[in-house]
Amino acid sequence: MTLGRRFALGAAIAVLALIAALAVAPELFATHDPLQTEVRAALLPPSAEHLFGTDQSGRDVFSRVVYGAGRSVGIGVLATALAFAVGLAVGSLSGVAPRLVDAAAMRATDILMAFPEFLVALVVVAVLGPGPVNVAIAVTIAAIPVYIRLARAQTRTLRLAEHVEAARILGVAPSLAFTRHVVPGVVGALSVLATIGIGSSILAAAGLSFLGLGPTEPTPEWGLMLAGGRNVLGQAWWISVFPGIAITLTVIAATVLGRTLRARAEGRTR
Template identity: 75%
Template sequence: MFWTAIAILALVAVAALLPDLLATQNPLQTDVRSALLPPSAEHLFGTDQSGRDVFSRVVHGTGRSVGIGLLATGIALVVGFVIGAISGTVHRSIDIVLMRVTDVLMAFPEFLVALLVVAVLGPGPANIAIAVTLAAVPVYVRLARVQTRTLRIAEHVEAARILGVRPLPAFLRHVMPGVLGSLSVLATIGIGSSILAAAGLSFLGLGPAEPTPEWGLMLAGGRNVIGQAWWISLFPGLAITVTVVAATVVGRILRAGRAS
């Protein structure tokens, strides 16, 4: 399962970085005479209402859909590490305030938090990335705090302090690598959740606008003709599902390996 998931993610990476290598047709090219054609040798995933090639749109939409997930996860990891490390090292009163705010945010589903943020900031790809990032931060804050507090009292860290290493160098050298290692494993799983949240917001019409190729937007575009042209929504939905499952499988296997 691990290597199958890795192979799928490698294919997703190729589609995101080099879409023209997999899809030769223009994803924005319309042809009303070829509208709603079923999958065939000429159009592997069929065509949509405007005659655009669905396969090309799925491939070219990979970079935008996956990119939002990667960007949001990366920023959430950094912000979560900083806040969690501060919470795990500062005075208890500040720690309590930061953790209570984190608890409140974690009490709501990530998608609901992202939806509320978009409602405040307004629709758009940039605001979706911000919303997904803010929704994911609390999980990283919690883990970073726990790992920081645990590693601070580890024997090798105490030994470094006894030998005269100052607190900041001791943290950077002995605590931070362990915290980032745990966060990176969590981030592997979080990428899938971020991709799913971004696609969900785009499906609701809060992300990119037509004719931008984006998986969630393509799902929304095919829902009104699902009975007549099922392929318009099916293939973007499969792309989301397969990518999220592959990222989750890799993350869980890495987490199990780290725990053992």
């Protein structure tokens, strides 16, 4: 790995560690109550008192960004975890299922993959209704097909591997050989994909919140904060810029880490 890639990986890990700390213990970093309003302090620019300025209601933007990490990252992590679990179960079973069952599952997966993930999530939210829980469900459903595809491909490859065949020759039951030797390999491949998927899920959830389909005011959430500052962008740019920077850094850091892990996994495979 080159020095530049090592620096990028270190920076990505540092950013993700900071975001995780903000999500777990926001009270240690916030300087104000994220819900406290003060009309006389509305639309103040960044200063020593308010590091990221204030919004239209006089709420501290820095504190809202800090507390927003928990909700924004939480939705992304939850959606990725659910997509991981469903994709692992459906994809692995499809890889060992009879041909007709496998073909039916893959055609349904192909239909979902034919549309952009954000469009699928938008349709699901339109059916289920707005709200943070429905946003997480929508993002999960949109992400599942990719995990199913990868889990199926890995299952069909690993079930023919030499160590799996050796286990069967030694008398290990097919179901036991599958859970001990095939599933762990599939989990490893999906874990790399999930690292990248967290960033995509956070971005999709923020996009839905920006459209008013996620949490509602006065909840501190990055996508909702972006939407709240769009009408005063020329007058108070900080309301939208700082949550946007938080989203961008988180997505880039997760992508860098995921791609590094994928490159290492592919190197070991070769």
